[in-house]
Amino acid sequence: MGSRAMKSKICVSVTAQTTDKIVDMILKSEKKGADLIEVRLDFLQENPNFTRIRKSTSLPLIATNRSKREGGQFNGNEETRTNYLFAAASEEFDYVDIELATPMIGTLAVKLKDKSTVKLILSHHDFQTTPSLDGLNNIFKKELATGGDICKIVPTANTPEDNLNCLRFINHASKIKDVICFCMGKQGIPSRLFSPLLGGFMTYASMERGKEAASGQLTIEETRQFYELLA
Template identity: 40%
Template sequence: MREEGGIRPLDDETRLGLYRRGIALNPAYVDVEFGSKIAQEVIELARKNGVGVILSHHDFNGTPGFGKLLTLLEDMEELEPEIIKIVTTANSLLDNLRVLRLYEHAENLIAFCMGPLGRISRVFSAQLAPFTYAPLDGEVAPGQLRAEELDRLRVMLFG
């Protein structure tokens, strides 16, 4: 979905076809947007094919209050994905703390903030989450750390 960070808008039928083709390749996980109209269908298709589900939510405008984040997490848990990913945009340093508090309420969670002010949450997420993504070169998303930077900061903070 474009509003969730997709490269270009695609209709649901086209997106579902792409998911079918991807799931047929038997990846470990497939990432589906929580707000998508086809989310439930993709989840069922993944389960039938032994593919894990990462259910994701992206907020490119900001970070809601903790109560709303917790409600979002609980709503996402109802679909029973293997992993939940919640990514918001940090407009203040405190936004990072709100998102990171979610780790107290869930296992198999990936949660961090985007943007320059969200960089520190990516370091903590690399320590707390089951896995993370960091490019080898360059910045794919605002505030993203390269793998080498992320690992150096993680070791510096956590040993």
């Protein structure tokens, strides 16, 4: 458990309205020990300067442009939303997070991988419940069939027991593919922390209080302290 705790990767979600603020948050997150950075493009209120963002750090970057129906902030049409992801991929972002429910996702996945070396995180979110283990496996199969490099499933915990479904799923699915799976919400904090210890690719944290990208997200300091305790 100790060695896995030290190897657990923490991705800091950067939520800002301008490129200047994104770069500032990236630099601060890097100093705090982030292993990866997720740039939440849907929080921006201006066109992003992808070149500047990419040059600001050597850490792996994830481009996410989450639609409102998937719990994000992006209000525009699907073409504009996905074009931002293609632009990030062309500027050598390391990963693109795109929802499994995106229209024509299979075609988009092929195009993204054909035009760049970007790795695809295929994501599914459930803001109401946590599916059964069979339900999680069914979503996983769809993501595998669509061609994701990393399969991401994030439901919502209504009870502490919901965490166990995600952790059981991670324990076997991570032997097949790189997988991210934990529960949102305050009840889901245990799975956020324990999923990397059972084989999850990474967990997410905020740079600081008030900058959370999702319910139940801890700060990078809180998350790092937990893993240091186990080490």
